[in-house]
Each structure stands twice: as structure tokens, then as C-alpha cells.
Amino acid sequence: MQTTLNADPAELAKFSELAHRWWDTESEFKPLHQINPLRLAWIQTLVPLAGKTMVDVGCGGGILADSAARQGAKVLGIDLSTKALKVAQLHALEAETPNVTYREVSAEALAAEAPGSMDVVTCMEMLEHVPNPASVVEACARMVKPGGWVFFSTLNRNPMSFIQAIVGAEYVLNLLPKGTHEYAKMIRPSELAHYCREAGLEIQATKGLSYNPLTRRYSMNNNTQVNYLFATRKPAA
Template structure:
């Protein structure tokens, strides 16, 4: 892999090996299927609807979020560097006859150089904690969105609680995720992500936490950002 690409080959291989299971709601990707309606509704509400908008999903994987945004009427481009996951996303779009979604194997930074200020909404969910330089991805997302447009991120906080819940609990006790899915050192504190956003001319507008009850197997959004969290930002209008 080109050394200038902001990606970890081991991370790409990890998700490519599981690619055939992306759309199985009882697979390792069950949490993504379960949280998708929550994050989709939050994005749609803050963005003032998705119908007719140009939307980019950075780190789209097998297309769970990208597909659902297209079904809300958006014109969606999903990008990723995991080849097998993208093929699964493309195949699912064909089988499900999803209109308005396309996929490309391209880095966010490369697309930003190619198509600045192209999108009304940019999403980058559950991806920043898997790349070597998350600030570079944030900057690319800012370049890609139109002035005044929305950019949404979700990731994992870095603290002892998140280590216990997101790694020990989710990967080793509850088996919600395959072991080795996350590396604690790559988790990102909200203050760090806010700093990346400010330097990229993105203004933090809203934040949410995400909680999980292992007994009811239910997720919900709340104000506790100590483990999983989402932020909504807007590009500074010139």
C-alpha cells in the first residue's frame, strides 16, 4: 500500500475478512445494524432532512448507513479502502434495488483534492479510531462539505471506563464484537476531536452519547459521551 494513504493495512484486512457478514443482522456487525436507526434519525433531524441532498459516507464499510441514507432520498456516495467490504456494499445495493447510492474505493484525502465543497452532508461514523491520522480525515471531510454544510462523526472516548465497556465488555465478555476490533490507544477524547474540527473550520453544534443495556440488548442516545459518542459539526460559511 502507498505509504501516503492514511490507512492501516491490518485494519483494512480485519474488516475485509468479515466482509461477507456485513448484512447479516446477527453477525459481528449486529451492533451496527442496531445503532443505525438511531444515528440515521439524528443525522436526518439535524440536517433538516436528507431528501435531494448530496451526501458522502466516509469509511462506509458494507454500506449500512449509506444505504439507509439513500432510502431517505439522498444521493449518496460511500467511500472506503476495504475492497471486499465495498464489493459487498455494491452487491447489496443491486440486490435490494437501492436507488441513489454509489461506492468508490478512494481515500477521503484524495477525494477532497478531487471534489472540494461538493457535498451537503458528510458522515464519518465508527471510522476515526481505525486510521493512523484521524485529524487528516477530519480535515478532508471539512474540505468535501459545502460551506454551511453538516459533518457528522462518531467514535470512542479514551478513558478507563471506555476501555472496560468498549473492549473488555463488548469484545471479551458480551462478545458483541470480534476480539481485536478496537485498539484502546486509538480512541479519541471529545476534546481532541473538537480540536481537530476547529483546526479544520468545523464548528461543533451538537453531541450525543450512546448507551447499551446488555439485558434488553437495546441501544439509545443520551448525553453521556464517556464511551461511544457522536458529534455534529458545520462548516464555517465564508
Template sequence: MTSILNADPAELAKFSDLAHRWWDMEGEFRPLHQINPLRMEWINSVCPLKGQQILDVGCGGGILADAMARSGAMVTGIDLAAKALRVAQLHALEAQTPNVQYREISVEALAAEQPGSFDAVTCMEMLEHVPDPASVVRACAALVKPGGWVFFSTLNRSSKSFLFAIVGAEYVLNLLPRGTHEYAKMIRPSELASYCRSASLDLRHTRGMAYNPLTRRYWLSADTSVNYLFATQKPASVTP
């Protein structure tokens, strides 16, 4: 069965090896901790989280899932990196985070098991790490209820993104471990928009994310040339 999973074993190993560092605010995952409040505020402004059933796809150590649960959502986080999931579970226990659970399952398998079960689905910084991102988008669309929201964030495949996200972030500023991203796996907004259309998700909002290395500050912007976020919505059921 492993051979048909939409996952790259090298990518899973990469993040599993760093699992113990997920909640080190000054460690390899510091950028995720820094951008998490921005992601949270944006998601919550589009789809208020309180009381909602939320799925976080590719949750890793639980940085976003934990924050969404603390905002009042009932959160399920899924990933295929077992060590990262154990870290997420341990953190939830230690921090006494309410209403969050984690499962080691692929998004495609969960879509077959629980279609139309979630008010919103988040899939952040994950699409650029899988062999078939379109398959993930389809599964996310299948998992959300009619009228529900699916949020994506990923990296644009552009010369600016190569310069900033790989050369700058990984080799010059050491913001990320070297080899975190592969240029060929990055996804242009037009490509992700096409995946969303094919999965019957309507693109509603797009934002970019910028970073100032001098102030070490991130902010949301209209510039999608490097990091960008999509808010998509599944059409509501049509009443005959």
C-alpha cells in the same frame, strides 16, 4: 502511493476478512445494524437528508449509506477495504437501493478531487481505525459545502470505554470480534473537538450512546464517556 495513504493495512484486512458478514443482522456487525436507526434519526433531525448530496466516509458494507439513500439522499460511499465495498455494491443491487454509489478511494484523495461537493459528510465509527484521524477531519471539512454538516462518531479514550467497549463488548458479551478496537487509537471528545476547530468546523451538537446488555437496547444520551457523536458545521461563505 500506498505508503502515504492514511490507512492501517491491518485494519483494512480485519474488515475485509469479515466482509461477507456485513449484512448478517445477527453476525459480527449486529451492533452497527442496531445503532443505525438511532444514527439515522439523529442525522436527519440535524440535516434533513432528502434530496441532499451526502458522502459517507469509511462506509464499509454500506449499512449507513444504504439507509441514507433510502431516505431520499443521493449518497456516495467511500472506503479502502475493497471486499467490503463489493459487498455494499452487491447489496445495493439486490435491494434495488436508489441513488447510491461506492468508490474505493481515500477521503484525502477525494477532497483533492471534489472539494466543496457535498451537502453533508458522515464519518461514523471510522476515526479510531486510522493512523491520522486529524487528516480525515480536515478532508471531510474540505469536501463539504459552506454551511454544510459533517457528522462524526467514535469511541472515547476513557477507563469506562476500555471496560465497556473492549472488555465488555469484545471479550464478555461477544458483541464485536476481539481486536476490533485498540484503546490507544480511541479519541477523547476534547481531541476530536480540537481537530474540528483546526479544520474550521464548528461543533454544534454532541450526543452519547448507551447500551443495556440485558435488554440489548441502544439509545442516545448525554453521556459521552464511551461512544459519542458530533454534529459539526462548516461556516457559510461570508458575502463582502
């Protein structure tokens, strides 16, 4: 049994306080609603989700899990925020979302319970909020089947990301609540690549995600200076 939970109580409390606003598209979670279609479309270019089993690690209120289920995947969303999961479950009931369930369980615990059981694992905007991101990456690798895909998205750590993701997004444009991100917890692509290699995952593709304050739109591109995504794959047996 896991004795030390890989979670920051302050981070859980921070998102739990906002849980009731997860599905308000004009709330603090508006950016997640805006980038979700972009991320989902990119994932689908690499692995069509219809008929796949998928776990969304750190699912929060279920934005990605819900939309993936609507693409035909059988989705399990996991998180350690009780309030966020209740919101996700309520939304699934109200929206009659097919094939999506939610559990309050850590990535490490689920990996120990059901190794090699998923076709697809996603972990979006979560690694920069936990004490030990390498442990989460390793757990994601354990969950996925040989030949399966694991997707990560997180924030780079450099002066540009500090200016844009913290100063700009939190203090100037008010896109996110102040204190959403801590600079020291951001993860360089080289660091995430190391975690992936150590976990036995092979990087297949990378993408960047940018925000244009003039058009107020997000776009996928090859600029990984601030927000970036990794598509990785577990070698087939």
C-alpha cells in the same frame, strides 16, 4: 498525488476478512445494524437528507449509506476495503437501493478531487481505525459545502470506555470480535473537538450512545463517556 495512504493495512485486513458478513444482522456487525436507525434519526433532526448530496467516509458494507439513500439523499460511500465495497455494491443491486454509489478512494483523495461538493459528510466508527484521524477530519471539512454538515462518531478514551467497549463488548458480551478496537487509538471528545476547530468546523451538537446489556438495546443520550457523536458545520461563505 498522495504518497502515504492514511490507512492501517492490519485494520483493512481485519474488516476485509469479515466483509461477506456485513449484511448478516446476527453477525459481528449486528451492533452497527442496531445503532444505525438511531444515528440516522439524529442526523435527520439536524439536516433532513431528502435531496441532499452526501458522502459516507469509511462506509464499509454500506449500512448507513444505503439507509441514507432510502431517505432521499444522493449518496456516495467510500472505503479502502475492496471486499467491503463489493458487498455494498452487491447489496445495492439486490435491494434496488436508489441513488447510492460506491468508490474505493481515500477521504483525502476525494477531498482534493471534489472540494466543497457535498451537503452532508458522515464518518462513523472510522476515525479510531486510522493512523491520522486529524487528516480525515480535515478531508471531511474540505469535501463539504459552506453551510454543510459533517457528522462523526467514535469511541472515547478513558477507563470506562476500556471496560465497556473492549473488555465488555469484545470479551464478555461478545458483541464484537476480539481485537476490533485498540485503546490507544480511541479519541477523547476534546481531541476530536480540536481536530474539528483546526479544520474549520463548528460543533453544533453532541450525543452519546449507550448499550444496556439487560435489555440488549442501544439508546441515544447525553453520556459521551464511551460512544459519542459530533454534529459539526462548516461556516457559510
